[in-house]
Amino acid sequence: MSAERGLETVAAGSGGASITAQLFDRLRDDILNGALQPGQKLKIETLREHYEVGASPVREALSMLTSEGLVQRLDQRGFRVSDISVTAFEELLRTRCWLEERALRESIASGSTAWEEGVLLAHHRLTRTPRSAPGADAASPGWEQAHKLFHMSLLSACGSGFLVGFCEQLYDLNIRYRNLAGAVAYPSRNVAAEHLAICEAAIAHEADRAVELLIHHYTATGEFLRMRLNSMTG
Secondary structure, eight states: OOHHHHHHHHHHHHOOOOHHHHHHHHHHHHHTTTTTTOOOEOHHHHHHHHOOHHHHHHHHHHHHHHHTTTTETTTEEEEEOOOOHHHHHHHHHHHHHHHHHHHHHHHHOOOOHHHHHHHHHHHHHHTTTTTTOOOOOSSSHHHHHHHHHHHHHHHSSSSSSHHHHHHHHHHHHHHHHHHHOSSOOOOTTOHHHHHHHHHHHHHHTTTTHHHHHHHHHHHHHHHHHHHHHHHHHH
16 A cells, blocks of 8 residues: 555545545635636645645545536546636526526525625625725635625525525536636626615515616626626637
8 A cells, every 4th residue: 555545545434425525625725716716627636735635525525526627527638617708607607696596586586684684784794894905816715705795695495405506506607707707896897786686676675676786786897797798718
């Protein structure tokens, strides 16, 4: 038994699963934030050295990432980061709008006072978190976390953990496109005002207006990202 294999065997018996899970999160974050670029080959040995883990957790984490569409398995040639395209982004945007409309309507229909308070608190935290530092070309991690929490809080009372999970996964895929496009600010938009309007319509249980505002919020960002992606991939 090799020394490396022996260490991995010990790890498997004393938290090896958590090592794989931690590596999965780190790889996933690096793909979403653009540190690992679309189409980049993911060599086991290189990743093993970079993340300072064994080869087995690397293989397992990459296999898990294929199920999320972030990594592609190459026949007999290992793995690579999934490519991006305008067509794939447009499909992602349509699917997000379909699923989140249903989730938001269900949340508004059944949302309790506790749900309303959760939405208000998430929105308050978002307003208190700076989007980015001056001159930065990406949103800050704190803002990304607060932004995601706000959007997921809107859907949290829909009554379906599966639906919320799908919406969260699509949200993360959208972050990848937004980060790759370097989208921090959007010309002629007041994103904070858009968030406030969505929040107010949701807690007022005005489903049609809340859905209309949410879809407009996503499609406005989508138009900007589509232009940036066309310049990147064209």
